[in-house]
Amino acid sequence: MRKKILLFVLWACLFPALLISAQENVPEDSRSVVMRSTLIGAGFSNVFDTYLSPIEYEGFDVRLLHESIRDTRLMDGRVSFQSLTQANFSYTENPSKTGSMYTGLVSWNCAFHYRFRINDRLQALFGPMLDLNGGFIYNVRNSNNPAQGKAYGSVGASGMVVCKFRIARYPMTVRYQANLPLIGAMFSPEYGESYYEIFSLGNEGKHVSFTSLHNNPSLRQMLTLDFPIRKVVMRVGYVCDLQQAKVNRLKTHIYSHDFMIGFVKHFYLLK
Amino acid sequence: MLLLFFFGATLSSCIREDIAGNSPEDNFEALWKIIDEQYCFLDYKNQEYGLDWDEVHTRYARRITASMGSEALFEVLSEMLDELRDGHVNLSSSIGTSQYRAWFDSYPRNFSDSIQSNYLKKDYVNSSGLTWQILENNIGYVYCESFSDGIGDGNLDQMLYKMSVCDGLIVDVRNNGGGALTTAQKLAARFTNEKVLVGYICHKTGPGHSDFSDPQAVYIEPSDGIRWQKKAVVLTNRRSYSATNDFVNAMKQFPLVTVVGDKTGGGSGLPFSSELPNGWSVRFSASPMFDPEMNQIEFGIDPDVKADMAAEDFQKGADTIIETACRLLQNPAG
Numbered sequence: 354m355r356k357k358i359l360l361f362v363l364w365a366c367l368f369p370a371l372l373i374s375a376q377e378n379v380p381e382d383s384r385s386v387v388m389r390s391t392l393i394g395a396g397f398s399n400v401f402d403t404y405l406s407p408i409e410y411e412g413f414d415v416r417l418l419h420e421s422i423r424d425t426r427l428m429d430g431r432v433s434f435q436s437l438t439q440a441n442f443s444y445t446e447n448p449s450k451t452g453s454m455y456t457g458l459v460s461w462n463c464a465f466h467y468r469f470r471i472n473d474r475l476q477a478l479f480g481p482m483l484d485l486n487g488g489f490i491y492n493v494r495n496s497n498n499p500a501q502g503k504a505y506g507s508v509g510a511s512g513m514v515v516c517k518f519r520i521a522r523y524p525m526t527v528r529y530q531a532n533l534p535l536i537g538a539m540f541s542p543e544y545g546e547s548y549y550e551i552f553s554l555g556n557e558g559k560h561v562s563f564t565s566l567h568n569n570p571s572l573r574q575m576l577t578l579d580f581p582i583r584k585v586v587m588r589v590g591y592v593c594d595l596q597q598a599k600v601n602r603l604k605t606h607i608y609s610h611d612f613m614i615g616f617v618k619h620f621y622l623l624k
Numbered sequence: 625m626l627l628l629f630f631f632g633a634t635l636s637s638c639i640r641e642d643i644a645g646n647s648p649e650d651n652f653e654a655l656w657k658i659i660d661e662q663y664c665f666l667d668y669k670n671q672e673y674g675l676d677w678d679e680v681h682t683r684y685a686r687r688i689t690a691s692m693g694s695e696a697l698f699e700v701l702s703e704m705l706d707e708l709r710d711g712h713v714n715l716s717s718s719i720g721t722s723q724y725r726a727w728f729d730s731y732p733r734n735f736s737d738s739i740q741s742n743y744l745k746k747d748y749v750n751s752s753g754l755t756w757q758i759l760e761n762n763i764g765y766v767y768c769e770s771f772s773d774g775i776g777d778g779n780l781d782q783m784l785y786k787m788s789v790c791d792g793l794i795v796d797v798r799n800n801g802g803g804a805l806t807t808a809q810k811l812a813a814r815f816t817n818e819k820v821l822v823g824y825i826c827h828k829t830g831p832g833h834s835d836f837s838d839p840q841a842v843y844i845e846p847s848d849g850i851r852w853q854k855k856a857v858v859l860t861n862r863r864s865y866s867a868t869n870d871f872v873n874a875m876k877q878f879p880l881v882t883v884v885g886d887k888t889g890g891g892s893g894l895p896f897s898s899e900l901p902n903g904w905s906v907r908f909s910a911s912p913m914f915d916p917e918m919n920q921i922e923f924g925i926d927p928d929v930k931a932d933m934a935a936e937d938f939q940k941g942a943d944t945i946i947e948t949a950c951r952l953l954q955n956p957a958g
Contacts (some may be wrong), residue, residue, distance in 0.1 A: 401639075401640065403641060406898060406899050407643060407654065407658070407898060407899070408641070408643065408899055409640065409641070448646070448901070449902055451899075451903030452899060452903060452905070492897075494897065494905055495896070495897035496895050496896065496897045496907055497894055497895055497896055497897075497910070498896045498897060498910075543837060544827070544828050544829050544831075544835070545664070545828030545829070545896065545911060547827065547894055547910070547911055549806075549894065550825060550827060550840060550911065553806055554825065554840055554842060556840045566637070597638070597639040598639065601829075602831070604639050604640070604641060605639070606638075606639050606640070
């Protein structure tokens, strides 16, 4: 029992993003800390898909991000669960501005993180992750290959470093997170296959491919800074989302860089 | 260390295309490569008329210079694409759109809308892209100008219901340059009472000239709406192209249908689009379609009854091809 209490106190010291909240009058062993944040942002996107064009398109990107982290009872409470949902939409053009594409991608990452204490201000978290994605790329001027569907999922690794510090009297928390898919599956038409063949004729080609780092070296990174303004905890961040694949001899990538802003809420669930 | 590994694993594996620049040479190479890797008839046309795409590269590369202007480049690239002899291959820019036209310009037109109006008269019906009339000899006549716009099931039901008193039906697809395959198949589905194999389609599975998927069978299933149960004739000319070529191929498989007129223009490759570094768009045949015996129909489909517009009929305001169709439909033994 003493060990459990000790571990809980340790965890509480090392995970400041979850602690900027009132804790009064709730017995510690009967509550579960939950952090939720919602961010919106805008930035730059580079989209490329050889099913549609051999040229890279560039333009603006908007992103919505919702995240929740809660602690669990696993491994003496040193494991937290994170749910990270993102949706981004971009409008991009080719270098000569004669063609344009619209891109939309929704992703959901969930991960269990084991917390390692480095010192009182710094902790590292690491654990397995599930990554699910769905979306589209639409090329405005193409004929029978106007769009590419995106549907893929994988299991992978997620890592996070959280650092708590103060500037004057203001407590702040900075965090870096990276999610790396390792093994999964991806939908893709075959090299020169039209969606007419897939949907109108029901062609049963090789539409689902095995993916791993060799053909799907993608990475989602996020850097955030939490700081209080009166009773509100604000969050600013930068998301670097690098999605890329090479399946069925088709190359594709969606590189997005977004600057985010939003707020964070912390509260307790009674167990 | 782990995070550095994350960075390294992704940044060292960037998936990008190998497009170097935007000079005339770069655009020439990009266009040649698009056709070399994605065009679906290189092997077939090598057999048919000796097309050698590597030789084409050698010959046209000599005409590309670093200082040439856009119009000169467009002209040379358009000529190179004409080597493919394919109406589905077009280069589009602000200068214009290239098109190989010999597939219809070198043949009789075999259609006159002014003569057609002698048959349609004033009281024809225009419905959902179909223009139809019951001729004086009690033959139904429907003209389908394009498959680009959808045809409504209700419009087809109404037309066939009105035509049910006729002794036969003429479906005129002359000068129909194509459109959506699904629209063409929707019309064809009104002429069969059973599921019929009408052909095959395949697609490229890689950049090699012979990298193709296994052929996928294409069937026409009977429509749930009103279906034509009597004899029918399809009228064709060289401008019956693309999805219309596919429509004629399908109709030719039905026992009560006869194709009359000139050979169709062909165009059996489902076109895809791509582009050059300078932003010019290129369209090309990507997926070949075949008839039920796996014969290529890229260069057209021969009619069952060959008929051209005769000069003497033309002078009288008569359409030889329509007249031939009427005779076939009115002949009980035909």
